[in-house]
Amino acid sequence: MSVVLDRTDRAILKELQEDGSISNLDLSKKIGLSPSACLSRTKNLVETGVIQKFAAIVDEKKAGLEVLAFVLVNLSPLNRDTLRSFLSEVQKYPQVQECYTLTGSHDYLLKIVAKDIESYKNFIIDSLMQNTTISSVETSMVMGIEKRTVNVPIDA
Amino acid sequence: MSVVLDRTDRAILKELQEDGSISNLDLSKKIGLSPSACLSRTKNLVETGVIQKFAAIVDEKKAGLEVLAFVLVNLSPLNRDTLRSFLSEVQKYPQVQECYTLTGSHDYLLKIVAKDIESYKNFIIDSLMQNTTISSVETSMVMGIEKRTVNVPIDA
């Protein structure tokens, strides 16, 4: 599953996580490699899937999404069918940005964005909780984003 | 704070969130716009900060990071000084990918990545909890990632 990365690969990853639109020429200069070698390494990182893709990182607030919330969800009954139907719901809604299975007393953690409180409430009640298998929903609103990185700590 | 986006802007954002390395020429074809108009819109989205940046999205597991965890933290005492020193710690460690202030009974939610359980434990004890203002740490390990999108739901 995991891919062996040497010092140079890690330098490339670090740089491309910070600036994915850097040209191959500038990148090669920054990490001290020839452009052709740099390009072949970058392509290899994409082919092996270490780099999943390149993407524009959008500022939610500037795009008009004021609400960010974490929601702990329990299903009842919790079985293969309710689980599968819940997850297919989750996949459908773009408001659900992330969904994790956790250890502990809750079945799922969701990260949800919405235009405002109103549309958040509507989404939870009219869309998500229409899924009758949900037994409890525990919302924590995000009041402040203190840190947000897409970067993976390559060194650690 | 928020920026007015018309239908075309939203189409551009949607596309660039899915593929940030698409050429301006291909992008303009996809959304039905002339290349120059498309380019000026994209640049405008970057200048207004709607697009924060372009970045390579890295697969944590392939980069050798097996552990993903959410941690609820309380500070004690909670005041301006402890808060500030805690947040400066959080900024320092690349293991902390995200940090939010939440409503509810906990002061902060952290998203943390690590190479394995061992290094996760070491990070919490040796690095994070060295910060003596932390009164409680509640870890939830991620067992499965059911959904993960960098995309912001532009339509909602």
Next chain:
DNA sequence: CTTGAAAGAGACACGTC
């Protein structure tokens, strides 16, 4: 892995409608 070179494509600024 590096260097060098050649060809193709896209970015970008211009003027025009």
Next chain:
DNA sequence: GACGTGTCTCTTTCAAG
């Protein structure tokens, strides 16, 4: 805004050391 043109830079691929 859209469109067209031109220039300039980067990418990409090839070779050879």
